[in-house]
Amino acid sequence: MVNEESLTGLPLGGQAYSVSTVDGPALQDLIDTYNAAWGARDVEAIVALHTEDSVFENHTTGDLNVGREQISGAIAGIFRVFPDLSFETRRQYVREDLVVQEWTASGTHLGSMTRSGVEVEPTGRRVEYRGMDVIPFRDGLVARKDVYSDGVTLLRQLGLSQI
DSSP: OEEEEEEEOGGGTTOEEEEEEEOHHHHHHHHHHHHHHHHTTOHHHHHHTEEEEEEEEETTTTEEEESHHHHHHHHHHHHHHSTTOEEEEEEEEEETTEEEEEEEEEEEOOSOEEETTEEEOOOOOEEEEEEEEEEEEETTEEEEEEEEEOHHHHHHHTTOOOO
8 A cells, every 4th residue: 555645844944745655565566576676687677666865785795885876886796796696585574664575595606796805706606695685665665775694604605704
């Protein structure tokens, strides 16, 4: 269900503005569309579902990307490193303007990547690791995507950690 509310607030100089919230089947459809774009590795479609000022933060790698242009570059970079990357959703929690989802990612490391300033050449290894997204929506678009993933398992599978 999409709800429209009119609010008056000082942040916009006392002007009335409209905020729409998305919930229920409409939010489920929205997150399904977003996840399908990730599954298709369609950077343009993914970014189109983000607000202009959206934030994409990977708390495992420390990467912070703000705005559609930076987010586009970050996502394209992910797909260069793992061109066959896919996600399987394990659990989803869908509530008014918020989705939290647990997933398992799998892919083959075929592109170079940088972690903490260290360049890692392609290993050709197949990886599978778990993670979670926290995705608040604003006006029917992704306002922010916070990613938390099992970096230790990823690094171990790439042969970069003995932990």
